[in-house]
Amino acid sequence: MTKVLETTSVGSFPKPPYLNKARSAHAKGEISDTELAILERQATAEWIRRQEDIGLDILVHGEMERGDMTTYFAERIEGLDVSGLVRSYGNRYYRKPVIEDAPVRTKPMTVEAFEYAQSLTKRPVKGMLTGPYTMCDWSFDEYYATRREAVLALAWIIRDEVRDLEAAGARYIQIDEPAISTRPAEIDLAIEAMGIVTEGVKAMTISHICYGDFAAIYPRILDLPVDQLDLEFANSNFANLEIFRHPKFTKKVAVGVVDVHSHVIETKEQVKDGIRRALGVFEPEQIMIDPDCGLKTRTVEEAIDKLRVMADAVGEIKQEMGWC
């Protein structure tokens, strides 16, 4: 029987307090790379065990080694540098990548973290990357004459990483493109770049897109060359499901059912209601269930509680429908 309503996560989990402390100590030169790496592995192992305990089907490594989703890669790609602190939305500050030269990937950037996490579990762990369009959109470009040149150059870098993850055994590879929905006018460029990234890949490919104008990119987004789109719905109280009713959604979809920006833990009934509404728009075989976005801004306890209520709700729906 085809698996229905498999559960997963979008990518990041909160770092435990001991790791946040170690990261600041490391930034000040007080502890070594090796000391930090040991604690990152410890935190990764904790999150793998928690996901297994909760009963999730497809796991993530949790991104304990990453700060921001673009600077992590910028620091590992030759030709890219990172700026001083730049203000993003609200009062959050981050260091923005700067494209200073043609990008070169000298070695794999995420394979070691993937292999370690996968070695801890028999369940599949997703490979987790930031897509070329988002990498470019969230960077200063001081090298290329056009955005298209910059995006496509980054696409060849991410393509190599995808191939290395696949060779390392990744059966699911997620290439996040949250910037797509904020600039609908450039969707053709994002699609062209993703074509380079996923060409010939046999692993299931996924792209997480969030917090933008889904109506402006639908149905064109169905041409993004990935197998699954991972979208947030809880944040809009599932109202944006209606966008995807017509024309028919032709890919697999991961349906976000808990709001990552709220401390409040959803009730099981709320989550079940959201899943039922999604089942009114998508076929059961199309759907995976996950949180709206990465959970890194929640506390460890809140993240666990949100994942647990999600898993419990899925379990009950499957039982009610006779799917297990």
Ligand SMILES: [Zn+2]
């Ligand atoms: Zn997101």
